[in-house]
Amino acid sequence: MTTLFDNARLIDPEAGTEDIGALLVRDGLILGTGPDGAALLATEGLDRATVEVVDCRGKCLAPGIVDIGVKVCEPGERHKESYRSAGLAAAAGGVTTMATRPDTMPSIDTPEVLEFVRRRANAAGPVHVLPMAALTKGREGREMTEIGFLMDAGAVAFTDCDHVVRDTKVFSRALTYARSCGALVIAHPQEPGLSAGAAATSGKFASLRGLPAVSPMAERMGLDRDIALIEMTGARYHADQITTARALPALERAKANGLDITAGVSIHHLTLNEFDVADYRTFFKVKPPLRSEDDRQAVIEAVASGLIDVICSMHTPQDEESKRRPFEEAASGAVALETLLPAAMRLYHSGQLSLPQLFRAMSLNPARRLGLSAGRLTAGASADLVLFDPDTPFVLDRYTLHSKSQNTPFDGARMQGKVLATYVAGEAVFRRD
Amino acid sequence: MSFSHRHLLGIEHLAPTDIVTILDLADTYAELNRRPNKHSDALAGLTQINMFFENSTRTQASFELAGKRLGADVMNMSMQTSSVKKGETLIDTAMTLNAMHPDLLVVRHPSSGAVDLLAQKVNCAVLNAGDGKHEHPTQALLDALTIRRAKGRLHRLNVAICGDIAHSRVARSNILLLGKMENRIRLIGPPTLMPSGIGEFGVEVYEDMNEGLKDVDVVMMLRLQKERMDGGFIPSEREYYHRYGLDAEKLAKAAPDAIVMHPGPMNRGVEIDGTIADDINRSVIQDQVEMGVAVRMAAMDLLARNLRERSAA
Numbered sequence: 034m035t036t037l038f039d040n041a042r043l044i045d046p047e048a049g050t051e052d053i054g055a056l057l058v059r060d061g062l063i064l065g066t067g068p069d070g071a072a073l074l075a076t077e078g079l080d081r082a083t084v085e086v087v088d089c090r091g092k093c094l095a096p097g098i099v100d101i102g103v104k105v106c107e108p109g110e111r112h113k114e115s116y117r118s119a120g121l122a123a124a125a126g127g128v129t130t131m132a133t134r135p136d137t138m139p140s141i142d143t144p145e146v147l148e149f150v151r152r153r154a155n156a157a158g159p160v161h162v163l164p165m166a167a168l169t170k171g172r173e174g175r176e177m178t179e180i181g182f183l184m185d186a187g188a189v190a191f192t193d194c195d196h197v198v199r200d201t202k203v204f205s206r207a208l209t210y211a212r213s214c215g216a217l218v219i220a221h222p223q224e225p226g227l228s229a230g231a232a233a234t235s236g237k238f239a240s241l242r243g244l245p246a247v248s249p250m251a252e253r254m255g256l257d258r259d260i261a262l263i264e265m266t267g268a269r270y271h272a273d274q275i276t277t278a279r280a281l282p283a284l285e286r287a288k289a290n291g292l293d294i295t296a297g298v299s300i301h302h303l304t305l306n307e308f309d310v311a312d313y314r315t316f317f318k319v320k321p322p323l324r325s326e327d328d329r330q331a332v333i334e335a336v337a338s339g340l341i342d343v344i345c346s347m348h349t350p351q352d353e354e355s356k357r358r359p360f361e362e363a364a365s366g367a368v369a370l371e372t373l374l375p376a377a378m379r380l381y382h383s384g385q386l387s388l389p390q391l392f393r394a395m396s397l398n399p400a401r402r403l404g405l406s407a408g409r410l411t412a413g414a415s416a417d418l419v420l421f422d423p424d425t426p427f428v429l430d431r432y433t434l435h436s437k438s439q440n441t442p443f444d445g446a447r448m449q450g451k452v453l454a455t456y457v458a459g460e461a462v463f464r465r466d
Numbered sequence: 467m468s469f470s471h472r473h474l475l476g477i478e479h480l481a482p483t484d485i486v487t488i489l490d491l492a493d494t495y496a497e498l499n500r501r502p503n504k505h506s507d508a509l510a511g512l513t514q515i516n517m518f519f520e521n522s523t524r525t526q527a528s529f530e531l532a533g534k535r536l537g538a539d540v541m542n543m544s545m546q547t548s549s550v551k552k553g554e555t556l557i558d559t560a561m562t563l564n565a566m567h568p569d570l571l572v573v574r575h576p577s578s579g580a581v582d583l584l585a586q587k588v589n590c591a592v593l594n595a596g597d598g599k600h601e602h603p604t605q606a607l608l609d610a611l612t613i614r615r616a617k618g619r620l621h622r623l624n625v626a627i628c629g630d631i632a633h634s635r636v637a638r639s640n641i642l643l644l645g646k647m648e649n650r651i652r653l654i655g656p657p658t659l660m661p662s663g664i665g666e667f668g669v670e671v672y673e674d675m676n677e678g679l680k681d682v683d684v685v686m687m688l689r690l691q692k693e694r695m696d697g698g699f700i701p702s703e704r705e706y707y708h709r710y711g712l713d714a715e716k717l718a719k720a721a722p723d724a725i726v727m728h729p730g731p732m733n734r735g736v737e738i739d740g741t742i743a744d745d746i747n748r749s750v751i752q753d754q755v756e757m758g759v760a761v762r763m764a765a766m767d768l769l770a771r772n773l774r775e776r777s778a779a
Contacts, residue, residue, distance in 0.1 A: 237663030241478075243578035243599030243635060246662055313579030357557050359577030361598070 035059045035079060036459055039070035041089035041420070045410045046096065046393035056094060057084075058416040061458035065412045089420055092453060095392045096408045097129025097160075097417035098373065099399040101190075101219070101297060102273055103348045104366070105131070105162075107153055108146065109138030113438045114350035119370065120158030122435040124463035126371035127419030127452040128346070130161040130400070130407060135172070136194035142167035142178045144186040151187055159462035160455075161417070163189040163403065168207050168218060174198040177207040180214050189403050192219035192273070195320050195365075197255060199225055201262065208268035217402065219271045222255035222280065223321065232361050233322045238307045244360060249277040249324060256280045260287045263294055271402060272296040275341055276324050278331035285340055295402055297343035298332055300369055300376045305329075305442060315356045315363035317442045319347070333385050336394050343402065344394040346373040350438030368436045372443050378423050378450030388423065416459040425451040469768040473585045473592040476601035477642040485643060489611050489620070492757065492764035496611075499535070499760055508767045509538035512569040517559075518595070519545040519575040524730055524755070525595050525604075529572045532762035538570065556580060557587055564588045569773055570766055573597075591769040593762075596635055605729055606639035608761040610647070612754045613684055616725050621648045626679055626720070628654040629688035629710060629737050630699075632661045636729045637688055641667060654678035655710060658699045675710055679719040687712055687728045687738050703736055713739040717748070725750045 038056040043066060045051070055070035056063065057077060067073035074081055100123070106113040123131055133150070135141035141150055147164055154162035166188035170176045173196075180191060191211060197220070198204040211218050231247030233239035239246035256272060260283060263270045275284060275296040287294050301319050306326045310317045317323060324332075335341040349366025356363050369376070377395065380386040386394075400408025407415045431444040455463040469487045471479065498504055514533040518526050526542060533540040545559070554562075556575075563571065564587070571592045573581045578598030585592040596602040614620040625644050631637045631653050644651050651669040653660065664671055672678030679685060690706065700706045712726065726742055726749045734740040743749050 235662035237666040240632075240661035240663050240667075241638065243597070243601070243638060248662070312582055354555070357555070357583075359556065359575065359580035359583055359598075361577045361579075 034459070035064075035084040036087060037070055037074060037081070037084050038087045038089055038094055038418070040091060041094035042091060043410060044093050044095035044388045044392050046389050046397040047409050047411060049389045051093070051388050053091065056410060058459040061416055063410060063412055063414045063416050066410055092420055092422050093388065094418055094420050095388070096396040096410055096414070097419045097455060097457065098127050098395045099130040099132070099403065099405065099408050100128045100346050100348070100370065100373070101132040101271070101343060101399045101403070102134055102345045103131040103370065104134045104136065104350060106137060106350055108149065113352050114436055116154045116157040116162065118435060118437045119348070120160055120162070122368070122370040123158075123160045124455045125435050125452060127374045127421060127455050128160060128370050129417035129419070129455060129457050130163060130405065132163045132165055132189055132399075132403060134194050135165055135167040135192065140167045140172050141165070142170050142172070144179065144182045147183055147186045147188060160457050163187070165190045165192050165219065167191065168193045168211070169198060169203065172196045174200055174203055177203070177210055180211055180216050184214055184216055190217040190219050190271070195221050197221055197223050197225040201258065205262050205266055208262055208266040208270075212266055212268040215269070217269045217271060219273050220259055222252055222259055222272045222275070224251040224254035227251040227254065228321070231322060232318060233310065234307050234324050236307065236325060238310070242310070242313065247322065249279055249328060252277045252321060253280040253283060256283050260292065260294065263287070263292050264290070267293070269293045271343075274299050274302065274321065274347065275335070276302040276321055276332060277328045281331060281335050281340060288340070295342040295398070297345050298336065298341050299345055299347035300373050301347065301367060301442065302329065303333055303336070303344065304376045304379050309442065310360075313360040314442070315358065315360055316367060316440050316444065318360060318363055318365050319349075319367055320365040333380060337386055337390055339393075342394065342398040344377065344391070345399070346370050350436055351440045352438055356440050366440070368434065368438055368441050370436065371434050372429065372441055372448070374419070374421060374452055375429075375448040375450040376443065378448070381423060382449055416456060418456040419452055420454040421450060421452045423450045425449065427451065470772065471769070472772060474603055474765050474769060475582055475585055475592065475594045477603050477606050477639045477646070478601065480646070482646050485607070485610065485646065488607055488761065488764050488768065489614060491767060492607070492611050492760040495763040496757060496760040499756070504535050505537065506535060507537045509533060509536035509570070509770050512538045512770055513567065514538040514540045514570040514572065514766070515563060515568040516540065516542045516572045517545055517563070517574070518543070519573070520596070521546070522574055522595070525574065528755070528758045529595060529762050532759050532766060533570070535759070536763055536767060538766070556584060560584045560587045564590070570769065591773055593765060593769070599633055599635055599638070601639045602635040603639050604758070604762055604765060605636050606643040607765065608754055608758040609640055609686065609727060609729070610643055611757045611761055612727065612750050613725070615757070616750050616753070617683060623649045623684055624652065624682040625649050625684040625686065626652045626654055626682040627686045627688065628675065628678070628712065630659045630690050631655050631664075631688070632659045633691060634688050640686065641669060652678050652682065656700055675716050676719050679716055682720045683724055685712065685717065685720055685724055685726050687726070689729065689731065690733060690737050707736055711735070711737055711739065712742055714742065717742060724748070727751065727754060730755070
């Protein structure tokens with residue numbers, strides 16, 4: 034089957050362009066793009082009558098979002114989020130690939146659990162699901178998991194999520210072994226002693242609110258340690274979230290030294306700061322905690338320059354009970370699959386990041402890091418696409434979200450940018466009426 | 467007299483005029499409390515529940531006495547031995563209490579922000595009797611009243627707050643209140659007991675007690691919690707007393723008529739020399755306890771007036 038997406042503003046993160054044009058899809062793969070739909074059909078020798086035509090009416094067509102670090106709460110806490118609900122949320126949010134986290138109950142740390150997850154995911158979801166596995170058994174930082182078997186079973190990366198492997202010997206061996214398998218290791222750069230018990234970033238706000246706080250320096254200390262270990266082991270490494278200005282020079286040096294290192298940042302750290310917590314609003318409690326405005330600006334610049342490679346949702350469903358508690362005791366995390374794109378549009382409308390820059394960080398770079406052909410508009414790539422209008426204004430009502438949990442910090446927020454349709458392998462998996 | 471707040475959750479939300487309103491009314495209650503007949507009917511017919519999720523003798527007794535003198539029906543609930551131990555959440559506890567139709571809820575909780583959370587879920591007026599490391603508004607108000615009565619004013623004073631600032635809700639509320647009333651505030655303590663971002667608080671920070679106390683009008687000592695004494699934040703009790711304990715020698719640096727305050731309970735020989743605490747010419751520690759009852763009466767009276775106005779409207 035052949036589909037022509039005509040009259041679209043093509044957001045091409047590889048070329049860095051956003052020109053009006055057309056895109057042709059055949060059998061789930063992108064056949065090609067061109068400035069004119071008719072000419073594109075002619076070069077392929079196709080007749081407009083024999084292909085399905087989607088008139089994009091000048092709206093933006095971009096490669097679908099590849100989201101590294103989505104928490105789906107299966108196995109263990111299906112009431113918070115299932116593969117079905119997460120898949121619907123992803124489709125509605127323009128996310129066409131979810132790399133899912135292993136911080137479930139139990140952890141995804143054996144090939145058997147991973148196979149269960151893959152079965153559940155494939156049966157339920159409209160979008161691609163790529164499971165990640167734990168780096169150490171039970172995410173306890175003591176023994177490495179069966180990295181080879183887990184890769185054979187389909188694990189795309191290895192991570193203990195927000196658990197830092199404290200024991201450097203254990204971590205260095207796991208990194209060494211992972212390198213021998215060619216596995217990607219994703220870590221949470223943080224000095225665990227300094228950050229223990231923290232609910233906020235240290236500074237005036239945390240002190241006024243009387244919240245246990247962590248210095249932003251803890252992130253740099255964690256990253257510095259990890260960089261030394263990558264240099265030692267040669268492992269492929271991705272820092273899940275770099276959120277502070279102080280960590281950026283270390284990242285820059287590591288990249289300049291040729292280490293195989295990339296870094297991500299969550300959309301919340303790009304669009305919110307510590308003061309948004311206001312009077313102990315627990316939906317704003319994330320991990321690491323929201324940072325100062327100076328840090329936020331520095332991190333946006335790092336995304337613009339490409340120093341930070343990836344923007345992710347860090348989608349973390351939490352039920353009402355775990356959030357309706359005093360701030361210190363409340364659970365961390367926020368759902369974000371559906372708010373990722375509209376929140377990212379804030380950065381576009383503020384003039385800080387262009388649409389190609391945003392989709393380089395949300396689609397192209399994460400796809401590259403995971404070795405996927407998706408994330409681009411080039412011929413031969415999987416036709417995972419999102420059609421959106423960056424300007425449509427709306428007020429977010431959290432009860433309209435598809436996730437089973439609705440713990441979003443953007444409830445009631447004025448946002449701009451709506452997904453109109455999402456396509457996975459050329460098939461529409463979401464259409465806004 | 468204008469006081470339009472529904473709850474008393476912290477000094478942060480109060481305007482200087484609110485503070486003066488409370489203190490003025492508290493002055494009249496201080497006089498009432500010295501009379502043989504100490505009874506008023508300001509809270510007659512109202513129910514006051516004291517909910518303490520954290521140990522407290524003094525504050526709870528002060529609130530209880532304040533309520534009883536104003537004619538309220540007062541109930542004390544010690545939450546440490548109750549359903550909280552059985553796993554009930556704070557919200558459920560609040561909803562349960564709410565169903566009993568209290569008018570005034572006095573709450574102390576070990577988590578910062580817990581009292582704010584509770585106030586969102588109940589229909590009555592909530593008074594924060596201390597939440598975690600956040601605020602303890604009635605303590606700051608009683609300190610303010612004590613200072614105003616001893617010094618004749620509550621502005622343009624040099625006030626030193628000394629000791630464990632980082633873990634102290636008393637310090638936070640006092641910094642906010644004294645700042646709003648336009649006083650110069652100095653914080654004195656070891657850097658390990660200073661909160662982060664202290665430079666942005668509009669205060670002067672000193673690590674040396676002798677330097678920091680120079681010419682101050684008011685010396686506020688803070689209690690050093692036992693669990694912070696051993697190695698974690700300071701090397702030892704005796705070194706702390708040597709460097710930061712208030713003794714005659716250090717107090718001599720302050721203005722000759724400087725007053726000495728302490729929120730209690732005191733650790734004699736840790737943060738304060740016993741003879742200074744007992745010196746009737748310098749120490750106003752007993753006045754603080756007395757003003758505590760008066761300030762709490764005033765705060766509850768004002769909140770009750772708003773309750774009645776709202777239910778009449």
